[in-house]
Amino acid sequence: xxxxxxxxxxxxxxxxxxxxxxxxxxxxxxxxxxxxxxxxxxxxxxxxxxxxxxxxxxxxxxxxxxxxxxxxxxxxxxxxxxxxxxxxxxxxxxxxxxxxxxxxxxxxxxxxxxxxxxxxxxxxxxxxxxxxxxxxxxxxxxxxxxxxxxxxxxxxxxxxxxxxxxxxxxxxxxxxxxxxxxxxxxxxxxxxxxxxxxxxxxxxxxxxxxxxxxxxxxxxxxxxxxxxxxxxxxxxxxxxxxxxxxxxxxxxxxxxxxxxxxxxxxxxxxxxxxxxxxxxxxxxxxxxxxxxxxxxxxxxx
Amino acid sequence: xxxxxxxxxxxxxxxxxxxxxxxxxxxxxxxxxxxxxxxxxxxxxxxxxxxxxxxxxxxxxxxxxxxxxxxxxxxxxxxxxxxxxxxxxxxxxxxxxxxxxxxxxxxxxxxxxxxxxxxxxxxxxxxxxxxxxxxxxxxxxxxxxxxxxxxxxxxxxxxxxxxxxxxxxxxxxxxxxxxxxxxxxxxxxxxxxxxxxxxxxxxxxxxxxxxxxxxxxxxxxxxxxxxxxxxxxxxxxxxxxxxxxxxxxxxxxxxxxxxxxxxxxxxxxxxxxxxxxxxxxxxxxxxxxxxxxxxxxxxxx
Numbered sequence: 001x002x003x004x005x006x007x008x009x010x011x012x013x014x015x016x017x018x019x020x021x022x023x024x025x026x027x028x029x030x031x032x033x034x035x036x037x038x039x040x041x042x043x044x045x046x047x048x049x050x051x052x053x054x055x056x057x058x059x060x061x062x063x064x065x066x067x068x069x070x071x072x073x074x075x076x077x078x079x080x081x082x083x084x085x086x087x088x089x090x091x092x093x094x095x096x097x098x099x100x101x102x103x104x105x106x107x108x109x110x111x112x113x114x115x116x117x118x119x120x121x122x123x124x125x126x127x128x129x130x131x132x133x134x135x136x137x138x139x140x141x142x143x144x145x146x147x148x149x150x151x152x153x154x155x156x157x158x159x160x161x162x163x164x165x166x167x168x169x170x171x172x173x174x175x176x177x178x179x180x181x182x183x184x185x186x187x188x189x190x191x192x193x194x195x196x197x198x199x200x201x202x203x204x205x206x207x208x209x210x211x212x213x214x215x216x217x218x219x220x221x222x223x224x225x226x227x228x229x230x231x232x233x234x235x236x237x238x239x240x241x242x243x244x245x246x247x248x249x250x251x252x253x254x255x256x257x258x259x260x261x262x263x264x265x266x267x268x269x270x271x272x273x274x275x276x277x278x279x280x281x282x283x284x285x286x287x288x289x290x291x292x293x294x295x296x297x298x299x300x301x
Numbered sequence: 302x303x304x305x306x307x308x309x310x311x312x313x314x315x316x317x318x319x320x321x322x323x324x325x326x327x328x329x330x331x332x333x334x335x336x337x338x339x340x341x342x343x344x345x346x347x348x349x350x351x352x353x354x355x356x357x358x359x360x361x362x363x364x365x366x367x368x369x370x371x372x373x374x375x376x377x378x379x380x381x382x383x384x385x386x387x388x389x390x391x392x393x394x395x396x397x398x399x400x401x402x403x404x405x406x407x408x409x410x411x412x413x414x415x416x417x418x419x420x421x422x423x424x425x426x427x428x429x430x431x432x433x434x435x436x437x438x439x440x441x442x443x444x445x446x447x448x449x450x451x452x453x454x455x456x457x458x459x460x461x462x463x464x465x466x467x468x469x470x471x472x473x474x475x476x477x478x479x480x481x482x483x484x485x486x487x488x489x490x491x492x493x494x495x496x497x498x499x500x501x502x503x504x505x506x507x508x509x510x511x512x513x514x515x516x517x518x519x520x521x522x523x524x525x526x527x528x529x530x531x532x533x534x535x536x537x538x539x540x541x542x543x544x545x546x547x548x549x550x551x552x553x554x555x556x557x558x559x560x561x562x563x564x565x566x567x568x569x570x571x572x573x574x575x576x577x578x579x580x581x582x583x584x585x586x587x588x589x590x591x592x593x594x595x596x597x598x599x600x601x602x
Contacts, residue, residue: 033395069385072414073388073389073392083364083367083370085370086370087371087374088374090335
């Protein structure tokens with residue numbers, strides 16, 4: 001997950017201040033009666049230095065003994081849940097059933113993993129991302145992403161519950177007060193989109209536009225990882241850094257593109273954004289920190 | 302667990318007929334939001350040949366990776382839950398939350414483990430066994446048994462919910478129709494007691510008395526395993542096979558004691574029961590089968 005990598009770099013580059021991380025929960029799904037929050041966990045595990053760099057999800061050195069035994073009852077699983085990862089889901093689910101808010105539980109999980117940054121769900125209300133692929137009905141995001149490996153032409157994204165869901169108060173507060181607001185290199189429709197769709201969120205970001213930057217998840221016309229390019233095309237946008245810049249022109253004063261896309265810088269500037277060209281491929285943590293440093297300096301932090 | 306060992310021997314000795322096994326659920330406990338049924342699972346795992354013979358609970362060759370990771374959130378656990386065992390609890394809990402009855406779920410678990418015997422909870426209603434130890438309040442059974450390792454003088458057993466709980470219809474039916482009814486060598490207060498306490502259960506057993514036998518869990522004045530001898534003493538009974546026989550005189554025509562207690566046979570007969578003296582220590586499966594065979598023959602099956 002590009003966002004998690006970037007955040008780890010950001011924490012390293014920024015040092016002292018306590019970062020607030022607003023995380024998509026539209027991908028949350030229930031498996032075996034457990035509430036799984038893939039994006040929140042990836043962020044926490046990555047910031048804790050405990051994530052599996054090879055897969056981009058889950059914990060390093062993970063075992064899958066419970067999942068293997070669940071086959072007996074449910075048949076072969078299509079969503080991988082490691083044993084230590086399951087402990088997080090058990091804790092989250094138990095607390096949620098006891099009536100605790102996801103934001104409180106997330107803060108506790110981050111704390112127990114030694115993460116200093118304030119990791120928060122975009123909302124304590126449930127939003128569910130569905131993907132409508134040509135030729136079939138809308139299916140929950142994880143089913144599209146993991147089970148069907150994002151095959152097919154995406155015709156529509158449905159953010160069910162987003163109209164009623166309230167953004168987390170602390171998230172709005174962080175946007176209002178932070179010296180810099182950064183939209184990490186991530187899928188604009190299914191990772192960033194659900195956050196922007198919450199009532200009041202886009203307005204809050206517009207108010208912070210002068211202090212805000214976004215980093216393109218598209219390099220050379222392709223998603224660094226995942227289906228962002230296919231989604232841009234399917235949803236009638238240009239599958240390019242410029243296509244992404246257009247989506248954020250009202251909320252970001254700065255747009256960061258990869259050197260591979262340097263020729264798009266002029267077009268980005270024409271959108272009324274400042275184009276910053278740099279290396280955005282985060283092959284290691286040092287490069288992620290360097291990218292974060294470039295973004296922070298562009299925002300004059 | 303003596304009962305599970307005995308049942309495995311019984312299935313081997315009895316062959317064809319499908320045994321009905323009525324199991325205590327007073328020990329059931331919630332851990333990490335999961336409904337754990339230790340006695341049901343021990344029976345199923347043992348009948349499936351999948352149990353851990355060294356510990357008497359859980360699955361053979363089990364790992365404990367989830368439990369280790371739960372420490373991060375809950376602190377050191379006092380109740381062991383293996384990874385593959387957890388899959389059973391996840392399945393059970395998910396189904397219960399969906400509104401399914403424990404008896405149906407248990408049948409499904411047994412089936413998935415390839416167990417032919419009909420394993421059933423004593424009731425689909427919740428009964429909770431509490432143990433009152435001298436000098437402290439009543440505590441849930443698992444806390445007494447596992448966490449406190451059955452320390453202290455037992456003053457009282459409370460079977461909360463037993464007055465309202467209905468015995469499983471299939472359990473009463475099995476008692477009515479089976480050629481033989483056997484009370485396995487098990488703790489008379491916390492393993493057998495909750496079953497007998499259910500409304501209508503003791504009457505059903507009285508009606509089957511002529512076809513019923515009990516096997517002493519006490520040999521030479523000591524429990525083969527667990528706190529049965531301490532409980533007998535604490536609750537004002539004789540800590541002996543005879544002391545156990547007295548508890549079952551109204552429901553069993555036959556009482557089986559170990560050779561070590563052969564001198565108590567006459568006193569057992571005076572209670573109006575037929576005393577059968579044999580080896581009751583089940584060092585291996587063959588011995589368990591031999592014991593079962595002796596019991597079945599005593600009941601003329």
